[in-house]
Amino acid sequence: MTTLGVGIAPSWLIGKGGETPVSLKEPLTILKRLKLKNVRLETGFEYDGEEVIATKTDLFTVEIVDGKFAAILPNAPSASAVDAKGLLMLPSFRDMHIHLDKTFYGGSWQAVRKRTGGVKGMIALEQKILPEMLKTSTERAEKLIALLQSCGSGFARSHVNIEPTSGLTSLKHLQQALERKKQGFEAELVAFPQHGLFYTDAAPWMKEAAQMNIDFIGGVDPYTVDGEIKKPMDFIIKLALDHNKGIDIHLHESGDSGLKTVEYLIDRVNENPVLKGKTYLSHCFVLGRLEKSKQEEMADKLAQAQIGIMSTIPFGGLIMPIPTLYKYGVQVGTGNDSIIDHWNTWGTGSVLQKANLMAQLYGYGTEYQLSRSLKLATYNLVPLDDKGKQQWPGIGDDANVVLIDASCSAEAVSRISPVRSLIHKGTVVF
Template sequence: MLLNVRLESGYQYENGHVIATDTVLRNIRIDKGTITKILDPTAPYEKGLACYDAKGMLLLPSFKEMHIHLDKTYYGGPWKAAATRENGIFSMIELEQSLLLELLPTAQERAEKLIELILSYGSTFARSHCNIDPVVGLKNLEKLKRALANYSDKIAHEIVAFPQHGLLRSNAEGLIRDAMKLGVTHVGGLDPTLVDGNMEKSLQTMVQIAVDYNAGIDIHLHEGGETGLKAIRRLADLTEEAGLHGKVTISHAFSLASLAPGADVEMANRLASLGISIASHVPNGKGVMPIPMLQEQNVNVMLGNDSITDHWSPFGIGDILQKAHRAAELYGWSNEYNLSRALSLATGGITPLDESGKQVWPKVGDDATAVLVPASCSAETVARLPKCAAVLYKGNVASGLLDDTKHKKGKQ
C-alpha cells in the first residue's frame, strides 16, 4: 500500500480560464507491479500489507528520456569540458578515432552511473543511441547492453544503432546490420547530405535496413534550411512507401525552425499523417523550434537530454523535467493550464488530467510506474522543478526512498 498519495482530480476555473488544480489524497494498492485499488484514506484495506507513507506528496507519471547517448560520456570521471570544433562535426568524428578507444574500458561503468543519474530525476525509460562505427565496432553496444541488463528491474529501454561517423562515410552498413541481429530496436543515421554526401542513398540504405529487420528509425538530422527540409520530405516519402508508419523519429530536425508560415503547418500535417515523431533537446541560441505548432498539428514531440558532460557538450544534467521547464519558459507557457499540459513533454504524453480536466491517470490496471514529488500539482512541478523523492518502476522503488511503515498493522 502506498498511503497518503496526492492525486490531481480536476481544474478550478474562473471566467472560463483554469486558475488552479484540485487534488485529493488517496491510498493505492499495488500487486505485482500493477495498481489494483485506489482508495479513500478512510477506507479499510487488508492487514499485513507492506505500507509506505507518501506524506501527501504528488504522484505523477514517470518520465521518458527519448534521446541520450549512454555509451559515451565523461560522467562518473574527472571533469572535462567539451572539445573545440574547428571543422564542425568532422573535427568531432576525427577526435572519436582515438577517444572512443580511451573511453571503452570504462564504458559500462559510466553508462551505469548515467542510468542511475537519469533514474534519480525520474526517468524510467530511455532510448539510447549507441555508436556503431569502425573504431569500436560493436564493443560499445556490448557494454551498453550489459549496463542496461543490470538495471532491467528499474528502467525500460530502446537502443538505436547510431553510425556517428556516417552510415555511408564510414561504410557502416554491415556493422549496423550486425547490431540489428543483437536486438537493437532502431536504425540510426546522421546528416545524409552534409556527412554522407548522398542524401538519397543514405536514406534509402537506412530505410532498407529498418524494413529488413522490422525495426524503427531514429535519425540525427542537424542540417538546417532547405538541405534539412529536403531530407525530411524525402524521408517522409520513403516512410510511406516502406510502410513504416509510426516507426520513424527525426532527432533535432533543426530545419523545421526555418519554415515559413503555412509551409510549417503543411510539413507538420505530413509528419503527423505518417506518425513521424520529433525528438528535441529544446535547443537555446538557434532558430526556435516550432514545438507548439507541431503539437497543435498532432505531431508527437519527445524530449531528450542528448549529451551529458561529454566531448560534444558539458551542459546536460539528466533531468527531462528540466527540458519541459525550458520549453515552458521558451514558449511562454506560464499559466496554470499550459504549465500542467507541458508535463506531457516529459512523460511521453501521459498527464493526470485530460484537456478538459477529467482525471485519467492513474487508473486501476496501470503499471505502478511513477514519481513522487513535493509539489501541489503538475503546474508547480514543471515551473519549480522539485527533486523526485521516490521513483517507482512497476511497483519497485527504482530511486529515492519511501517512508517504510510496513511494521504497522493495516486496517481491517
C-alpha cells in the same frame, strides 16, 4: 521478498512495524505488493468561468501488485501501508534522446574543446578517443542511468555508436549496463552510425547490429556526412523494413539539404505504411529555420505520416516550433542528449527541466499550459486530459511513477520540483 538489482529506498519508505529503509548500498527490495497511503493525485481542474485557475487534488490509498496498479481507493488509515506523506504522484519521466554508451559522466570534469573541421573533425576526434572511453563505458553508463533515475526517469531511448572504431563493443557494453539496472530502468536502443554509413564504412556493422537486440535503425546528416541523401536514407529504410525495426535519424542540417531529407523520409514512410508511428527525426533543426507557413505545412505532413520529432529544445538563435508540432498532432519527445562528453556538457539528467524550459520559451505560464507541459517530460502521459478528466493512473497500468514534492503538475513544471521517489513497475528505485 526477493532482492534483485541495486537500488535505494526513499526516506518516506518505512515499512510495517517501523522497518529501517533499504540503504543506498544494499540490494533493492522488490515487493510483490506495495500499498501506499496519503498519495496525492490530481482529480480535476478548478475554473473561473472558462479559465483553469487551479488543479484539484485529493489523497488516496494506492495498491500495486506485480508491478501494476491494482486499486486506487479513498484514503484511509492503514498500519500496513507505506505513508507517502502527501507527495504528488505523477507518471515517471522518459528521456527520449540520450547517448548512454559514450560519456565522461562518473569521471573527472571535462569541458568541450574548441571544434575544428566541422562534423567530420568531430568524427576524427571520436575515432581517436573512443578506444579509451570503451574501457570504462559499462560502468559510466550505469552511473549515467543512476543520474537519470535520480531525476525521475525510469526509461530512455539511447543511441549507441555502431561504426568501425567501436564495432559492436559499445552496444555490448551498454547492454551489460542495462542488464544490471533492469529492475529499475528500461531502454530502447538505436543503432547509430555516428561516423556516417559510408563515410567510414559503417554499413556492414549496422547490418550486424540490426540482428541484435536493438529497436531502431539510426542515421546522421546524410548529405553532410555521406555526401548524398538517397543512398544512406534508402539503406536505413531497407534495414528497418527487413528487420522490423523503427527509425530514428539525427538531422542537424538546417538548410535546403535538411528540408529535402525530411521530405524524402516523409515520402518513403508514406510508401511503407508499416513505418508509420515508428519513425522519428531527432533534432530536425531545419524546422526552426522555416517560415511560419512552411512550418505549418511540414508539421501537417509529419503528422499525416506519423513521424515524431525528438527535440532537445535549442534556444537563443534557434527555437523549434514545438507549439506548431503539437497543433498538428506530431508526437514530440525530449531528452538530455549528452550529459557530459566531447560533444556537449549541458545535460542535467532532468527532462522535467526540459519541460520547464519549453514552458518558458513559449510563454506557457498559466495553470492549464503548465499542466499540459508535463507531457514533454512523461512523453505524452498526464494525469488529467485536456478537459480535466482524470485519465491516470488506471487499474492495470504499469506502476511507473514519481513521487514529487509539489501540489500539482503545473507547480512541478514551473518549479522543477524535487523528485523524492521513483517507482518502476512496482519496484522502489529510490
